[in-house]
Amino acid sequence: AMKEKNPWHKSGIVIVAVIAVVAVVALVVVFVVQNMPLPQKYKYGIVLDAGSSHTTVFIYEWPAEKDNNTGRAEQKHSCNVKPGISSYAGTPWKAGQSLRECMREAEKNIPKQRHAQTPLYLGATAGMRLLASDEVFRAVSETLQTFPFSYQGARILSGQEEGAFGWVTVNYLDDRLKQGALDLGGASTQISFVSKMFDGSESPGNSVTFRLYGNDYNLYTHSFLCYGKDQALKMALSGPPAIRDPCFHPEYVETKEYSKLYDSPCVSDRKPQGAPAFFQHTGIGNFQQCQDVVRSLFNFSQCKYSQCSLNGVYQPPLQGVFGAFSAYYYIMDFFNLTDTSIPLDTVKERIARFCATPWQQVKQQNPGIKLKYLVGYCFAGTYLLTLLTDGYNFTSETYSNIKFIHKQIKGSDAGWTLGYMLNLTNMIPAEAPNEPPLPYAGYVVIVTVIIILLVVLFLF
Numbered sequence: 536a537m538k539e540k541n542p543w544h545k546s547g548i549v550i551v552a553v554i555a556v557v558a559v560v561a562l563v564v565v566f567v568v569q570n571m572p573l574p575q576k577y578k579y580g581i582v583l584d585a586g587s588s589h590t591t592v593f594i595y596e597w598p599a600e601k602d603n604n605t606g607r608a609e610q611k612h613s614c615n616v617k618p619g620i621s622s623y624a625g626t627p628w629k630a631g632q633s634l635r636e637c638m639r640e641a642e643k644n645i646p647k648q649r650h651a652q653t654p655l656y657l658g659a660t661a662g663m664r665l666l667a668s669d670e671v672f673r674a675v676s677e678t679l680q681t682f683p684f685s686y687q688g689a690r691i692l693s694g695q696e697e698g699a700f701g702w703v704t705v706n707y708l709d710d711r712l713k714q715g716a717l718d719l720g721g722a723s724t725q726i727s728f729v730s731k732m733f734d735g736s737e738s739p740g741n742s743v744t745f746r747l748y749g750n751d752y753n754l755y756t757h758s759f760l761c762y763g764k765d766q767a768l769k770m771a772l773s774g775p776p777a778i779r780d781p782c783f784h785p786e787y788v789e790t791k792e793y794s795k796l797y798d799s800p801c802v803s804d805r806k807p808q809g810a811p812a813f814f815q816h817t818g819i820g821n822f823q824q825c826q827d828v829v830r831s832l833f834n835f836s837q838c839k840y841s842q843c844s845l846n847g848v849y850q851p852p853l854q855g856v857f858g859a860f861s862a863y864y865y866i867m868d869f870f871n872l873t874d875t876s877i878p879l880d881t882v883k884e885r886i887a888r889f890c891a892t893p894w895q896q897v898k899q900q901n902p903g904i905k906l907k908y909l910v911g912y913c914f915a916g917t918y919l920l921t922l923l924t925d926g927y928n929f930t931s932e933t934y935s936n937i938k939f940i941h942k943q944i945k946g947s948d949a950g951w952t953l954g955y956m957l958n959l960t961n962m963i964p965a966e967a968p969n970e971p972p973l974p975y976a977g978y979v980v981i982v983t984v985i986i987i988l989l990v991v992l993f994l995f
């Protein structure tokens with residue numbers, strides 16, 4: 536018997552195919568939608584960095600859904616107030632007022648429903664260490680309490696904390712490299728790094744221990760009070776009467792007030808008897824001589840440890856790469872020298888040539904630069920180099936281990952504030968994060984391809 540052609544046979548296959556395709560599409564859609572990352576909800580934290588020359592309000596945010604230690608905190612916003620609260624010694628109430636505008640910005644940047652749970656910290660550094668004014672702190676606290684955040688108090692950080700939290704920040708977003716941290720502030724400067732040669736026993740005061748990404752770290756850290764850029768300049772000026780100053784450009788002449796020069800504890804005991812009210816500050820622009828002046832601020836005569844940096848302070852041998860931020864960055868950025876593959880000798884030559892350039896010419900060549908910064912780059916550049924080489928013992932060979940950085944990956948500023956907040960909110964990641972083996976898109980593609988293959992197989 537002849538086999539009759541079944542008209543349903545062909546269309547049957549078509550129907551099955553259509554149903555199969557619809558089923559696959561539906562499956563993929565359901566599956567993609569179900570697995571879609573949920574719309575992120577964020578938590579927030581605010582840290583005020585009350586530095587010697589500024590107060591900066593930092594807002595951090597991190598995903599609320601994830602476990603405490605896996606969602607990465609990032610800087611969402613920052614707002615800068617100049618001058619710093621330590622400049623309001625005579626008028627403490629103004630210190631509080633000065634923060635209002637940036638705090639209002641913080642209110643706008645954080646969703647209202649999160650305000651009450653958002654911790655607010657103020658940490659002050661070298662400027663307040665030198666000033667130590669209870670009135671300024673009281674005024675600032677009062678102002679901060681009028682905002683709708685969860686105020687956690689204002690305090691002065693120790694030098695160790697300032698150095699250690701700077702190190703945490705630098706290493707937080709980059710969990711592979713363990714880099715040291717170099718911070719050059721206005722009133723103090725910090726160096727922090729991990730060294731095989733350091734277990735804390737030789738100088739316990741320089742030791743801080745951390746657990747980060749599954750490893751324990753014994754961190755060496757030291758803060759040099761008065762060795763920030765601005766206080767170091769005061770010390771340099773208050774040496775032997777600086778009538779002809781090698782750290783300022785030729786043709787630079789300025790009448791300055793003696794009392795302003797001696798207004799800080801870093802130099803107050805150097806004030807000469809019967810000093811005149813004013814003095815003429817005249818530049819001669821000589822890098823070598825300026826470097827000698829800077830060296831005279833460092834005491835190398837005594838060291839009761841196996842080795843020291845300056846002023847008899849213990850320092851283990853340098854190890855690894857270093858992130859150098861704050862004024863380190865501002866200065867080298869101005870000189871176009873943030874690239875440390877440029878040999879140290881070339882760096883010196885460039886700064887020396889800049890110092891020797893007459894002031895009028897410097898001004899003409901740098902029209903966009905604020906004069907208050909421009910006038911200081913000869914000293915600042917010389918100070919930076921001398922601190923790194925004579926102070927911390929960087930050499931022509933190890934100089935390229937320094938990376939001059941401003942922002943961290945993802946745009947967070949390098950500095951102690953992020954590390955400080957992570958520590959106080961228990962968010963310093965003790966263990967390495969557990970990442971899924973595949974990125975989300977790859978996972979969707981692979982699963983889809985497998986389903987299609989299975990369907991095709993099934994059809995045939």
Ligand SMILES: Nc1nc2c(ncn2[C@@H]2O[C@H](COP(=O)(O)OP(=O)(O)OP(=O)(O)O)[C@@H](O)[C@H]2O)c(=O)[nH]1
Binds near residue numbers: 587619660722
């Ligand atoms: N050239 C330049 N200098 C800057 C800039 N911003 C700040 N500075 C100066 O760089 C120095 C260091 O600044 P910061 O790191 O903010 O210091 P700080 O936090 O106020 O001081 P500390 O309390 O000692 O940490 C100070 O002398 C500032 O006046 C800038 O944009 N350009």
Ligand SMILES: [Ca+2]
Binds near residue numbers: 587660720721861
């Ligand atoms: Ca600082």
